[in-house]
Amino acid sequence: MEITIANKSHASYAQIICDTIAESAKIRGTGIAKRTPEYVITKMENGNAVIALDGDTFAGFCYIEAWGHGKFVANSGLIVHPDYRSLGLAKKIKEVIFAHSREKYPDAKVFGITTGLAVMKINSDLGYRPVTFSELTDDPTFWKGCQTCRNYDILQRTEQKMCLCTGMLYDPAAEEEKNKNAKDIEPEKKVNSKAFSRLKSIKQHLFLKKEEKEK
Secondary structure, three states, X not given: OEEEEOOHHHHHHHHHHHHHHHHHHHHHOOOOOOOOHHHHHHHHHOOOEEEEEEOOEEEXXXXXXXXXXXXXXXXXXXXXXXXXXXXXXXXXXXXXXXXXXXXXXXXXXXXXXXXXXXXXHHHHHHOOEEEOHHHOOOOHHHHHHHHHOOOHHHHHHOOOOOOOOEEEEEOHHHHHHHHHHHHHHHHHHHHHHHHHHHHHHHHHHHHHHHHHHHO
16 A cells, blocks of 8 residues: 555546545535646546545545645645455555645744544544634634535534534644644653652661661
């Protein structure tokens, strides 16, 4: 199995990718934004997609979308062909596209909206956290993509505040701050640990001396 950054040489897979995404949504009975082969090919040509192939056979796919002048990035269209499910392939694809997104857009917040519990778990493992839609991009082009979803009326009725999808966000600035705080705390823990061990040693020494005096 090969997971690679897609390019124009993979254009012949665009139709099966779109068909697999649409069929998966139909089976699950959930809404999904419609993708066209032309749109998928554009992502491949721009180096903004990842494809998984078993030899020449299509196995999985995911692509990058940038919003708000690159302030937000979404990893969208994650799909695994039915013949390759339950093998952990979705997680591997998501890890590759996430790393690729972070490399191309290091300062961007990475987000997604999904109804899939498996995708939520993968996102959570990568450092995403559930957020309200207000914390996601306000780029109208992104939300316009939801118009082909069967649940779009819910999004409209709630004035774009909520839907059946869960919003999830990875904020690199927040992660950097969290890691920084963790590093600051760690030396303190080590100092406290050493101090505790020394105090314990002194107490044991005093206890033994006390016992010797009482004998």
